[in-house]
Every structure is written in structure tokens, then in C-alpha cells.
Amino acid sequence: MPALPAIEVPERFNGPPGSGNGGYSAGLLAAQVDAPAVEVTLRAPPPLNRPLVVEARDGATVALDGDAVVLEARPVDLDLEAPAPVGMDDAQAADAISGFRDHDVHPFPTCVVCGPDRDPGDGLRMFPGPLADGRFATVFRPDASLADEDGVVEHAAVWAALDCPSSGPVLDMSPGAAATRAPSVLARLAVRIDEELRVGEAYVSVSWKLGEDGRKRTSGTALYTADGRPVAVARALWIELRA
Numbered sequence: 001m002p003a004l005p006a007i008e009v010p011e012r013f014n015g016p017p018g019s020g021n022g023g024y025s026a027g028l029l030a031a032q033v034d035a036p037a038v039e040v041t042l043r044a045p046p047p048l049n050r051p052l053v054v055e056a057r058d059g060a061t062v063a064l065d066g067d068a069v070v071l072e073a074r075p076v077d078l079d080l081e082a083p084a085p086v087g088m089d090d091a092q093a094a095d096a097i098s099g100f101r102d103h104d105v106h107p108f109p110t111c112v113v114c115g116p117d118r119d120p121g122d123g124l125r126m127f128p129g130p131l132a133d134g135r136f137a138t139v140f141r142p143d144a145s146l147a148d149e150d151g152v153v154e155h156a157a158v159w160a161a162l163d164c165p166s167s168g169p170v171l172d173m174s175p176g177a178a179a180t181r182a183p184s185v186l187a188r189l190a191v192r193i194d195e196e197l198r199v200g201e202a203y204v205s206v207s208w209k210l211g212e213d214g215r216k217r218t219s220g221t222a223l224y225t226a227d228g229r230p231v232a233v234a235r236a237l238w239i240e241l242r243a
Contacts, residue, residue: 004032004054004055004056004061005032005054006051006052006053006054007025007028007029007032007051007052007054007063008028008049008050008051008052009021009024009025009028009046009047009048009049009050010048010049011048011049012112012122013025013048013112013156013160014048014110014111014112015108015111015112015113015185015186016045016108016111016183016185017108017110018045018048019045019046019047019048020045020046020047020048021111021112021113021160021163021164022042022046022163022185022186022189023113023156023159023160023161023162023163023164023186023189024112024113024156024157024159024160024163025042025046025070025071025156026040026042026071026073026159026163026186026189026191027040027154027155027156027157027158027159027160027191028063028156029054029061029063029071029073030073030155030156030159030191031155031156032054032061032073033061033073033074033075035075035076036075036192037075037076037077037078037190037191037192038073038074038075038076038190038191039073039074039075039076039078039188039189039190039191040071040072040073040188040189040190041071041072041073041187041188042070042071042185042186042187042188042189043068043069043070043071043072044065044068044069044070045070046063046070046071047065047070050065052064052065052070052071059074060072060073060074061073061074076190078190078191078192078233078235080190080192080220080233080234080235081233082206082222082224082230082233083135083206083208083220083222085204085206085224085228085229085230086131086135086137086204086206086224087204087228088139088202088204088226090131090137091137091138091139091204091205091206092139093129094128094129094130094131094136094137094138095126095127095128095129095137095138095139096129097129097130098127098128098129098130098138098168099129099171100114100116100127100128100129100168101116101127102116103116103117107171107183107184108183111123111164112124112160113126113160113161113163113164113165114126114127114128114164114165114167121143121145124140124142124143124157124160124161124164126138126139126140126161126164126165126205128164128165128167128168128205128207129168130168131206134169134208134209135169135206135207135208136165136168136169136206136207136208137204137205137206137207138165138168138204138205139202139203139204139205140161140197140202140203140204140205140223141202141203142157142161142197142198142199142201142203143199144199146199147198147199151198151199151200152196152197152198153196153197153198153199155193158191158193158197158223158232159189159191159234161203161205161223162189162191162205162221162223162232162233162234162236163186163189163221163234163236165205165207165221166186166189166207166219166220166221166234166236166238167184167186167207167219167236167238168207168219169207169208169209169219170184170209170217170219170236170238171184183240183241184217184238184239184240184241185238185239185241186236186237186238187216187237187238187239188236188237189234189235189236189237190234190235190236191232191233191234192232192233192234193231193232194230194231194232194233195229195231195232196231197223197231197232201225201226202226203223203224203225203226203231204223204224204225204226204228205221205222205223205224206221206222206224207219207220207221207222208220210235215239215240215242216237216238216239216240217237217238217239217240218235218236218237218238219235219236219238220233220234220235220236221233221234221236222234
């Protein structure tokens with residue numbers, strides 16, 4: 001069997017300090033799985049600027065840091081459907097009041113996706129905020145640095161854009177939220193991308209809670225075109241860290 005290409009998370013794409021953003025890291029590995037939908041489990045914090053060996057193992061595709069499995073990807077039947085879309089104006093209004101914008105409340109303010117300490121063009125600056133119906137919404141405006149020469153956004157960046165917004169309903173980052181819960185980290189992400197995303201377009205992100213079991217919380221996220229057409233959907237499992 002031919003060797004699979006190694007993956008490496010650039011320093012720019014951090015999540016918690018010193019480790020890769022979960023969605024971006026997972027998307028790098030998922031790109032090597034030939035399936036309409038892929039689920040990636042994070043076994044350890046993905047390191048930055050360090051090649052991870054990729055190999056097939058027991059029906060999965062794994063990324064290894066030495067002997068340790070960091071990421072494990074498998075095809076999945078993701079039957080999660082995108083809910084009713086949200087208008088761009090409503091998504092922008094929710095983003096504007098998001099608790100993710102508050103450096104003192106945000107658990108990881110330098111995160112490449114949802115960190116308020118990242119500059120436009122460097123970070124994605126997606127700040128999911130609450131809607132009247134209990135869902136959360138924000139806007140994804142992909143920068144040219146996230147795309148190929150044809151303006152198609154790389155899948156790892158789409159995975160990142162689906163990752164952090166899914167924590168909105170999990171962390172309940174409503175206006176004035178005081179981070180009463182311990183920080184949560186992404187443990188598993190399943191993604192189906194139905195249509196390529198392009199630079200120059202703005203996409204609405206909508207996220208909603210699916211369930212809760214102790215420290216485990218599941219949520220869904222979908223991305224839509226400005227006219228309400230769903231282009232990608234994800235299911236996320238978040239684990240609340242122990243105090």
C-alpha cells in the first residue's frame with residue numbers, strides 16, 4: 001500500500017494555545033478519506049508545525065505523532081439535515097452581541113476561528129451569538145489565504161468554520177455570559193460538504209444543541225449561502241474539561 005501524505009498544522013491555525021484548531025486539524029486528515037461524509041475523533045491535542053505520519057489502520061485513517069494517535073478518521077453516514085436558514089442581517093446581529101467577542105470571557109481568545117484577539121484576514125473572526133429561537137448564528141467570510149488559485153476554499157478551512165460555531169450552544173456564550181462552565185474542547189467532528197465554498201462570498205453559520213450527557217455535549221452546525229442554500233453540515237461532540 002502506498003504511503004499516505006503526512007499532514008502538518010501551521011502555527012496560524014491554532015485553537016487552544018500551543019495546539020491545532022480541532023476542526024482545521026481534523027479537516028486536513030479528512031481530506032485523505034474518500035467518502036461523502038467523514039467523522040474525525042481527536043485523540044490528543046494536535047501539535048503545531050510538526051509533521052504527522054498518516055496511515056491506514058483497522059479500517060480508519062490515522063495521524064500519528066510518534067507512536068501516539070492524534071486523529072482518527074472514518075467514513076460516516078451523516079444523516080443530519082440543515083434546519084431552516086437564517087437571514088444575513090439576523091446572523092450579523094447575533095454575531096455583534098456574541099460573548100465570544102469578550103477577551104475576558106472567551107476560554108481561548110487567540111483561536112484562529114473564534115478568537116477576538118486575531119486580526120481580520122488572519123483569524124476567521126466568527127463569533128456565534130444567540131438567536132431568539134435558541135440557536136446561534138455568525139458569518140463566515142473566507143479570506144483568499146484560505147483558498148486555492150481558483151478561489152475554492154480548502155476543506156480544512158470549511159471544517160474549521162463548522163467547528164467553533166458548534167460550541168456556541170454548548171458554552172452558552174450569550175451576552176453577559178461569565179464563563180460559568182469550565183472550558184470545553186472538541187472531541188469528535190463529522191462533516192458533509194455538499195457544495196464548494198468560494199472566496200468573495202459570505203456564508204451564514206447556524207448552530208444548535210443536539211444533546212447533553214454529563215460532560216459530553218453534542219451540537220449541529222450548518223453553513224448557508226446568503227440566499228439560504230445549505231452547503232455544509234456538521235455534528236460535533238464537545239467534552240467539558242474537568243476543573
